[in-house]
Amino acid sequence: MDMVTISSDHNNNNNNNVVYENYGFYDENPATKTGHHNESKSNCSSKQIAVKIRNVFLNYGNHQVLKGINMNVPVKQIYGLLGPSGCGKTSLLRCVVGIRKPDSGQITVYGQQPGTPESGIPGPGLGYTPQEVALFSDFTIAETFEYFGKLFHMNKKNISKRTEQLIELLNLPEKDRYINNLSGGQKRRVSLAVALIHSPPLLILDEPTVGVDPVLRKNIWDYLRMLTEKMNLTIIITTQYIEEARSADLVSFMRNGQLMAEKNPTILMEQLQLSTLESVFLHLCQSDSIDKQQNVFDMTIVVSDDSLPVIESTINPFKQPTFAFIDRIRALNWKNITGIRRNLSMLIIQFLMPSFQCLLNFTCLGPDPYDIPVAILNMDSPPILSGLFINNLNNITFRLIEFDDYDEAIKHVQNGFVWALLSFQSNYTRIMQLIANDDYDNAMNDGNENLRLPQINLHLDTTNYVITNTIQKELWITFNQTMAMATELFADTNRVQQNPFNYDYVYGMKSPKMSEFMAPGLISMAIFFAAMALTAITLVLERKDGIFERTLVAGVKTFEFIISQISTQLLVLAVQVLLSIITMLYIIDIDNQGSVLIIYLITLIQGMCGMALGLVVSAFSKNESQALALAMASFLPVSIISGIFWPVEAMPKYMKPISYFGPQTYALEAMRSVMSRGWNLTYPLVIYGILTPSIWFIMLIISASIGFHLISFN
Known part of the structure; x- marks a missing residue:
């Protein structure tokens, strides 16, 4: 067990020491590891200061939160920081614990400035409980202690020993009990125990009694008093419930970012001849409103002997x-993996969700329409060529409905019962035969003006773009097939209308499908969104529950938190991508001419971009609603402009540069080229498809780091 020596710096070189058993501090000097609690406790005078705050100012934008705060917190005493919600108590504590830096002024904790390596703050230099319980509900008590113990660099032996001590000290349930099975009071005590796991010299509690019943509030104060007596702890506690602070050794009243008084609560009531602290606070507020320049009370703490000067206790660096x-990253990874293992059903859902989305997308999006109702009106007599044309129509694509009356047939189109009316004129076959035999001009010269050029009349409902294109494409294919078969009926085939094009397919297939075009985009979209949503929601929930803030106070840097999220989520992402590709290539049987490994790599990088975007979303979101709104606002535009559903070539000229600047466009083009053309890494487009999202991943990670640093605690 490592020891921390807290000494008193004084002009007379007073060598009185207070020794704390602290797993988080590493003092290699054997000379300082002398004495024990009982001996040192008697040497520590109440006038020694653990936390000293001088002239601290803090602004949030144009709003001044702290206005020249001066405060002294004596060692081994309970200091109550009182005031209404929004007066600046939490902001002041965040400066003390080192996650906020004041705009001006000085804060020292045992002689060290928070935020410096020597102070151990944020880190093992203090214990901290935020306003929320800030515990993982699906962890056991032992797992909770193990996680925070690892953050404080404790080994398993010390964590286990300390767990048993705290369970006995705070009367906690057995260590295998899950947090979500505990009562409200038990959760509060476990949260308090987490702050004590590494035996810190200073304990800070931010409104631990908010929302609890009076009996539990009294129990919390009893535990705090016990901790100061048995563990030599210095405690700072904030509360909105003024009257409960009678149990504190020293109280200060805060209003509108200013301290109005700092004294022992009993002495304050005696000086003002008031019976309650509520009355004292009301009197101070009224006096402050009358004359803000008047100092109602001096700001020097009450000590047992006023002849002795106030001195500041210091701690070994x-x-x-x-x-x-x-x-710390290992501890964070252990926490993430433990949470994943604890929710295996949710893990399975996470693994299968992108695959299911791909399966649903490939099944419903991309295939050509079929069973399209089409009306047929055939007035050709004899119906040789017209009948041949009708028989050649794709009976899967079309569902033919025959009519004998034009008005009735066209009414079906107008009423939306059919998508098209296909009608043949009365002499269609005869005219085609005349043209083939070179008799058409002679027939016209003989005065047969009714012999119009042969036409197939198509009355089409074009309100559905996909169905319209499908009908036109199938009719063109059917016409070419019919004309090819007509060569057997007519002697001179050169006079029959035929397809003038001779196709040579360099890439792709004879009849390309929309699903082949959309497949890379659909799998990329599913992976991108799944990674983004999972990361964003997970971190937002941790911030909302106070766990993220507590983790930062434990000494974790934002980049460490981001690295741990990426490393653990990458394991989930790797499985998601693998299952999605198996679904696409081997279950749906999408045609692939290229390397599966390259497809996997491009898709994985797309998921990493989604994960990074989720980190950015979580950095700028305070709750699930904001995260969802911001995720949709960022995900949908990125997906739409990337060419998932429609070619980039169809976009307006001013949109194309924007599209290619996005994280998905080059990746999708590269994946399509790999799958349909069989391209490999020797083609520049494939390289662009890997480099572009990789650059976006780096930029998004940097943005998330900046966002967490600048915005998370405003």
Whole structure:
């Protein structure tokens, strides 16, 4: 067990020491590891200061939150910071714990400035409980202690020993109980125990009694008093419930970012001749409103002997373990993996969700329409060529409905019962025969003006673009087939209308399908969205529950948090991509001419971009609703302009550069070229498809880091 020596810096070189058992601090000097709790406790005078705050100002934009705060927190005492919600208590504590830096002024904790490596703050230099319970509901008590113990660089032996001590000290349930099975009071005590797992010299509690019943509030204060007596702890507690702070050794009243008084609560009531702290606070507020320049009380703490000066206790500088950030990342990864293992059913859903989306997309999107109702009106007599044409129509694509009356047939089109009316004129076969035998001009010269050029009349409902194109394409194919068969009926085939094009397919197939075009986009969209949504929601929930803030106070840097999220989510993403590709290539049987490995790599990078975008979303979102709105606002435009559903070549000229600047466009073009053309890494487009989303991934990670640093705690 490592020891921390807290000494008193004084002009007279007073060597009184307070020794704390602290797993998070590493003091290699044997000379400082002397004494024990009982001996040192008697040497620590109440006038020694653990936390000193001088003239601290803090602004959030144009709003001034803290206005020249001066505060002294004595060692081994309970300091109550009182005031209504929004007065600046939490902002002040965030400055003390090192996750906010004041705009001006000075804060020292045991002689060290928070945020410096020597202070161990954020980190093992203090214990902290936010306003929320800030616990993982699907963890056991033992797993909760293990996670935070690892963040504080404790080994398993010390974590286990400390767990048993805290369970006995705070009367906690058995260590295998899950957090979500505990009562509200038990959760509060576990949250308090988490702050004590590494035996810190300073404990900070941000409104731990909010929303709890009076009995539980009293129990919390009883536990705090016990901790100061048994563990030599210095405690700072904020609360909105003014009257409960009678149990504190020292209280200060805060209003509109200013401290109005700082004294022992009993002395305050005696000086003002008031019976309650509520009355004291009301009196101070009224006096402050009358004259803000008047100092109602001096800001010097009450000590047992006023002749002795106030001195600041100091602590041995914190010695951070080598590669401490690796230990913290391992702890975060352990937490993430434990959470995943604890919810196996949700893990299976996460694995299968993109595959199911791909299966649904490939089944419903892309295939050509079929069973299209089409009206047929055949007035040809004899119906030789017209009948041949009708027989050649694709009976899968079309469902033919024959009519004898034109008005009735056209009414079916107008009423939406059929999509088209196909009608043949009365002498269609005869005219085609005359043309083939070179008799058409002679017939016209003989005065047969009714012999118009042969036409197939098509009355079409074009309100559905896909169905319209399908009908036109199938009719053109059928016409070419019919004309080819007509060569056996007519002697001179050169006079019969035929397809003038001779096709040579360099890439692709004779009859390309829309599903082949959409497949890369659909799998990319499913993976991108799944990774983004999972990352964004997970981090937003941790922020909402106070877990993220507590983790940062434990010393975790934002980049460490991001690395841990990427490393663990990447495992899930790798399986999602594998299952989705299996679904696309081997279950749906989408044609592929290229390397499956390249397809996997491009899709994986797309998922990583989605994951990074999820981190950005979570950095700028305070709750699930904001995360969902921001995710949709970012995901849909990126998907639409990337050419998932429609070729980029069809976009307006001013949109094309924007499209190719996006993270998905080149990747989709590259994946299509690999699958349909069989291209490999020797083609520049495939390289672009890998490099472009990789660059976007890096930019999004940087944006997320900046967002967490600048916005998360405003």
